[in-house]
Amino acid sequence: MKVQKIRTVKTTLTSQDNPYLQKTWLPNYEEYDVVDLESKGRIPEDIEGVYLRNTENQIHEPIGRYHPFDGDGMIHSISFKNGKANYRNRFVETTGFKMEQILGQSLWAGLMEGRGKSKLPGWGAQGYIKDSSSTDVVIHSGKALSTFYQCGEGYRLDPITLEQLGKESWVPIDGISSHPKVDLKTGELLFFNYSKYEPYMHYGVVDSDNNLKHYTPIPLPGPRLPHDMAFTKNYSIFNDSPLFWDNKLLEQGVHATVMHDLPLRFAVIPRFGTEKDIKWFEAEPTFVLHFNNAYEDGDEIILEGYFQENPWPPNYQGAPQGLERMMAFLDLHLLKPSLHCWRFNLKTGVTREEKIDDRVLEFGTINREYATRRHRYTYSCIPTKGFFTFDGFTKQDLISGSFQSYKFGRGIIGSEISFAPKLKAIDEDDGYLVSITSDLNTNTSECVLFDAKNINHGPICTMPLPHMVCSGTHSIWAQIHEL
Ligand SMILES: [Fe+2]
Numbered sequence: 001m002k003v004q005k006i007r008t009v010k011t012t013l014t015s016q017d018n019p020y021l022q023k024t025w026l027p028n029y030e031e032y033d034v035v036d037l038e039s040k041g042r043i044p045e046d047i048e049g050v051y052l053r054n055t056e057n058q059i060h061e062p063i064g065r066y067h068p069f070d071g072d073g074m075i076h077s078i079s080f081k082n083g084k085a086n087y088r089n090r091f092v093e094t095t096g097f098k099m100e101q102i103l104g105q106s107l108w109a110g111l112m113e114g115r116g117k118s119k120l121p122g123w124g125a126q127g128y129i130k131d132s133s134s135t136d137v138v139i140h141s142g143k144a145l146s147t148f149y150q151c152g153e154g155y156r157l158d159p160i161t162l163e164q165l166g167k168e169s170w171v172p173i174d175g176i177s178s179h180p181k182v183d184l185k186t187g188e189l190l191f192f193n194y195s196k197y198e199p200y201m202h203y204g205v206v207d208s209d210n211n212l213k214h215y216t217p218i219p220l221p222g223p224r225l226p227h228d229m230a231f232t233k234n235y236s237i238f239n240d241s242p243l244f245w246d247n248k249l250l251e252q253g254v255h256a257t258v259m260h261d262l263p264l265r266f267a268v269i270p271r272f273g274t275e276k277d278i279k280w281f282e283a284e285p286t287f288v289l290h291f292n293n294a295y296e297d298g299d300e301i302i303l304e305g306y307f308q309e310n311p312w313p314p315n316y317q318g319a320p321q322g323l324e325r326m327m328a329f330l331d332l333h334l335l336k337p338s339l340h341c342w343r344f345n346l347k348t349g350v351t352r353e354e355k356i357d358d359r360v361l362e363f364g365t366i367n368r369e370y371a372t373r374r375h376r377y378t379y380s381c382i383p384t385k386g387f388f389t390f391d392g393f394t395k396q397d398l399i400s401g402s403f404q405s406y407k408f409g410r411g412i413i414g415s416e417i418s419f420a421p422k423l424k425a426i427d428e429d430d431g432y433l434v435s436i437t438s439d440l441n442t443n444t445s446e447c448v449l450f451d452a453k454n455i456n457h458g459p460i461c462t463m464p465l466p467h468m469v470c471s472g473t474h475s476i477w478a479q480i481h482e483l
Contacts (some may be wrong), residue, residue, distance in 0.1 A: 001038045003466050006031040009091060010104060012060045017320055019327070020068035024389050024413050024438045024471045027057035028074060032466045034087040037078075037447070041461030044432070045083040046423040047449070048480040050159050051434040052077050053415050054146055055472030056134040057091070060100055063109040063117050065322050068330070068388065069473070070110030072097050073134030073146050076436065076469060078447045079160050080420075081480075085447065085463055090162040092146050092155050096130040111150070112326060114253050125150035125175060126196065136178035139478035140189040141210040149227060149473075151175035151193045159483055170212035174202060178474070179228045179290075184368060184482070188213075190231050190271070192238060196223040196250075203229075203236060205271060216274045218267050222247065225257065230294040230303055231271070233372045237294055237303060240265040243287040243311045256325075259285070259312035266351075268301060268344055281344045281351045287311035289337060292364040295373050299347040304378065306362050307340035307355065316386075332383035337362045339378065339396065357403075361394060367419045367428050368477070377429050379417055379452075382407065389413040389471050393433065395455050406455045411440040415469070418477035419452060429453050432460075434477055436469050445469040 009029050015021055037043075056071030073092035078085055091097055099120075100107055108130035109117035115128030125131045131152030138145050144159040145168065152175045154168035172193065180191035187208025194201045199219035207213050224244045230237040242262035249256050263282040270277050284307075291305035313334035316327035328334055339356040361380035370376075376399050381390040392407035392414065408414050414435040421431040433450040445468045448459040 002035040004033045005466075006033060009059060010101060012104060013058055014061055015066065018066050018323070019320070019387070020330075021058060021066060023440055025068055026468070026470060027059065027071060028055070028089065028467060028470045029057070029059070030467055031090050032087065034466055037085045037087055037463040037465075039085070039461045039463045041459070043080065043083045043085055043461050043463070044422075044449070047080045047420050047432055048423055049420060049478050050077055050079040050139075050483065051418055051420070051447070051475060051477050052137045052139070052144055052159060053436055053469070053472065053475040054134055054137040055470045056132065057470050059097075060104070060106040063106050063119070064113035065110070065326070067111040067326055069135065069149065070130065070132065071134055072132050073148075073155075074470070075137060075144065075146060075157060075162055077159060077162050078434070078436075078463075087447070087463075087465055088160075088162045089469075090157070090164070092133040092157070093164045094131055094133050094153070094155060096124070096132065111255075114255070116253070125152040131175070134472070136180075136474040138180055138182050138189070138476055139482050140180075140182045140206070141187070141208060142483055145180065145189070147176055147178045147180060149178040151177050151195070159478060170206060170210070172202065172204065172215060177226070181229060181231050183231060184371065185233075188271075190229065190236050192218070192226070192229050194220075194224055194226055200224060201226065201238065203238065203269065214272050216269075218269065218278065219275060223250070228288065228290050228305070230291040230305070231372065232294045232296045232301055234296065235268050235270055235301060237291075237301070238267040238269070239288060240267070241287045241311075242285045257312070264288070266303070266342065266344065268346070279344075279346060279349065281342075281349065283342055283351045283353055289362060290364060292378055293366050293371055293375050297374070299345050301344045301346065302374070303342040303344070304356070305340060305342075306337035306364065309336035309338070311335060330388035331386050332362050332388070333360055333385045336360055339364070339380065356398070357396065359394070363390065363416045365417060365419055367421055367431060369421055369425075370428055375428065377452075379419060379433060381414070381416060384413065390416070393417050393435070393455070395429075395452065404455050406450065406458065408437050412437050413471065414448070415472065416475040418475050420477045421479060435475075436465065438468050438471065443468045
């Protein structure tokens with residue numbers, strides 16, 4: 001194993017009082033290259049590709065209250081080939097990151113503060129938030145694309161070396177949201193954005209050669225906060241949730257969400273359709289953070305995701321002053337998301353929906369080779385009670401109804417899992433589940449691989465990383481042919 005520290009970025013952070021700047025959310029400032037990671041347990045030879053993980057790392061003393069999604073994006077890359085693995089991590093060198101490094105201080109307030117506190121108002125995601133590119137990462141056209149949930153630029157990196165390739169040129173003026181989707185069958189990237197002015201949402205398609213091919217409005221009745229989208233072979237699906245801004249407060253520049261007395265609505269649009277082709281479907285009110293898959297079945301579109309029983313939670317008890325709402329929305333055990341299925345009949349316009357399971361789960365994934373067709377297995381993360389981290393994960397067999405779960409252990413949390421198919425996979429669950437764990441007992445992190453057929457047995461190999469990795473939001477696995 002060869003470990004090389006590439007650099008340590010300048011930090012001015014001194015805050016001690018925010019739970020999301022401590023312990024498993026302690027930011028990383030070091031960038032490393034590790035060739036040939038050591039492993040407890042043999043690294044299998046039939047895994048080839050890369051696991052990418054985006055994380056949020058606050059570098060400078062925040063202006064006002066800090067939200068964990070404000071931190072600067074850092075990508076962790078673990079690439080596998082011939083039974084060996086390499087690790088790299090790099091900050092996403094956004095415009096905001098570079099300017100704050102030059103000036104040695106925070107220039108933008110985060111999500112919890114109004115635009116008035118920004119030192120450079122009028123610039124950034126939604127016009128005032130630093131675009132940290134820290135939420136999500138996908139692989140499209142052979143390159144990594146990191147994105148921000150408040151709609152920002154798309155930043156490209158080499159998925160293996162993490163070389164910075166700069167801003168994506170086709171990103172529209174309203175930016176792109178996190179959770180663009182890549183259709184592995186066509187190589188197309190499907191994306192959306194949202195804003196506070198009409199038509200409030202747009203949808204676009206970028207082809208496999210990275211050319212913007214389609215961009216169309218998805219008109220909404222007002223400013224909304226959609227987080228995810230879904231797609232089938234022929235359609236893209238967007239949502240208009242009743243959880244959105246308190247409009248009166250918004251006029252005063254205060255960003256506070258409330259649950260409105262409205263249904264959840266879904267827009268179904270052909271992949272290259274326009275506004276006139278949108279079919280709207282109504283469903284039981286809730287907020288959906290993430291969807292796992294969607295597919296067509298006769299006249300119906302079937303969509304799987306997580307239905308929140310309590311999308312507008314009470315204040316978090318015991319939070320530091322001023323963080324009560326933030327910590328409530330970050331406690332998935334207060335929001336109570338569980339696996340859910342919506343069925344949209346394109347002929348009748350009727351929605352049918354059903355709860356698949358009542359366990360509190362979120363941040364799901366499937367074998368992406370099975371996207372846009374009926375999948376059998378869903379893998380979900382088990383949220384930590386009271387805190388935005390994951391204690392373990394589950395495997396749900398939607399046909400037999402069987403259920404497996406694995407918990408990492410006391411003081412150990414994992415990052416979002418991704419499914420890595422074996423090179424000669426036959427079954428849907430022929431593959432590995434990949435995650436990065438952070439252990440507060442030892443202040444260390446490991447990359448862990450599980451046999452997806454039997455997660456109960458624990459990891460088949462664990463690869464120590466050179467530092468404890470800060471918690472974050474999303475990850476992706478890309479198979480060798482995607483790179
Ligand atoms: Fe997300």
